[in-house]
Amino acid sequence: MEKDSLRRIKISAPQKGSGKRIDLFLSQEDIGLSRAFIQKLISDHNILVDGKPIKPSHKIKGGEKIDIEVPPLEKPSLEPEDIPLDIAYEDSDLLVVNKEAGMVVHPAAGNYSHTLVNALLFHCHDLSGINGVLRPGIVHRLDKNTSGLLVVAKNDFAHLGLAEQIENRTLLREYIAITWGHMPAEKGAIEAPIGRATKDRKKMAVTRLKGRESLTQYQVLERFDLCDLLSIRLKTGRTHQIRVHLSYLNHPVLGDPEYGGRGKWIKGIYDRDRPFAQKLLSVIERQALHAKKLGFVHPGTKEYKEFDSPLPEDIENVLSLLRR
Numbered sequence: 001m002e003k004d005s006l007r008r009i010k011i012s013a014p015q016k017g018s019g020k021r022i023d024l025f026l027s028q029e030d031i032g033l034s035r036a037f038i039q040k041l042i043s044d045h046n047i048l049v050d051g052k053p054i055k056p057s058h059k060i061k062g063g064e065k066i067d068i069e070v071p072p073l074e075k076p077s078l079e080p081e082d083i084p085l086d087i088a089y090e091d092s093d094l095l096v097v098n099k100e101a102g103m104v105v106h107p108a109a110g111n112y113s114h115t116l117v118n119a120l121l122f123h124c125h126d127l128s129g130i131n132g133v134l135r136p137g138i139v140h141r142l143d144k145n146t147s148g149l150l151v152v153a154k155n156d157f158a159h160l161g162l163a164e165q166i167e168n169r170t171l172l173r174e175y176i177a178i179t180w181g182h183m184p185a186e187k188g189a190i191e192a193p194i195g196r197a198t199k200d201r202k203k204m205a206v207t208r209l210k211g212r213e214s215l216t217q218y219q220v221l222e223r224f225d226l227c228d229l230l231s232i233r234l235k236t237g238r239t240h241q242i243r244v245h246l247s248y249l250n251h252p253v254l255g256d257p258e259y260g261g262r263g264k265w266i267k268g269i270y271d272r273d274r275p276f277a278q279k280l281l282s283v284i285e286r287q288a289l290h291a292k293k294l295g296f297v298h299p300g301t302k303e304y305k306e307f308d309s310p311l312p313e314d315i316e317n318v319l320s321l322l323r324r
Helices: 020-028 035-043 116-124 156-167 240-248 274-282 313-323
Strands: 007-012 045-047 064-069 089-090 095-099 147-153 170-180 187-191 192-198 204-206 213-223 227-234 289-295 303-306
Touching: 007 147, 020 035, 020 045, 064 095, 089 192, 089 313, 095 116, 095 204, 147 156, 147 274, 170 240, 170 313, 187 204, 187 240, 192 274, 204 240, 227 240, 227 313
Parallel strands: 147 289
Antiparallel strands: 007 064, 045 064, 089 095, 095 147, 170 227, 170 289, 187 213, 192 204, 213 227, 289 303
């Protein structure tokens, strides 16, 4: 087992007291802690207000100094696992993997095994260490239930070169998505800041409060009665960016359980043809989102490389129904 180091956080409450409970107030701050975990920290006297322990029901009066200590968390050591990988390209500096839906990219709470990183450690042994012990080689990520291409760095030189291209917005990441309803134009850009959702810290949302600049470009490839087929290019790489931006426009990704693609319907879409909408959802158990194209300048050879991934069977099945 390995342990993180002790994490200390200092926060000043607003001068004008909100009267909020402290556990609610802290859960809405961008510090990555859930309300339940904050309550545990308070009970363990790891959160002090003006130097004194408090109860979770303590209400913010205004101007308090809040000190938080997050104890070291035990994490299992990473173990290589013999999990088959669909490798589109590999050399001594990097590899391009076509990830299947359902595979988590790197270990985190609740998923310390059967991840892409576990499979990579078995496959190639040497991975860059820039992103820490739990994310070796990981330059960018895909959500668990998003399929498609991502590039992995085998050394720090390659990692820095790829990360620079992401920072400069020159690394090509093109996705295919099926959305509910019809986009407002044949092509366009969604530019809206993304941050943690205030009501559910596990989700993201468009928010002006501590939201980070986020830009998604889209083009409609086909229009159907209930849906659009889109080509999407990421210019920034925020968590859940495509899913959040499309949900923000009231055109969530079909099948997305977290951002309105399965149960929270666009007004009029689901009721317009309920049986057919249910049939579409019956052939896909996740969001209809696939990282189809990936292009970058190889950090070592300086050669531009581009890769294309065929659509997986479940998305093809949805398109077959729509095209009928």
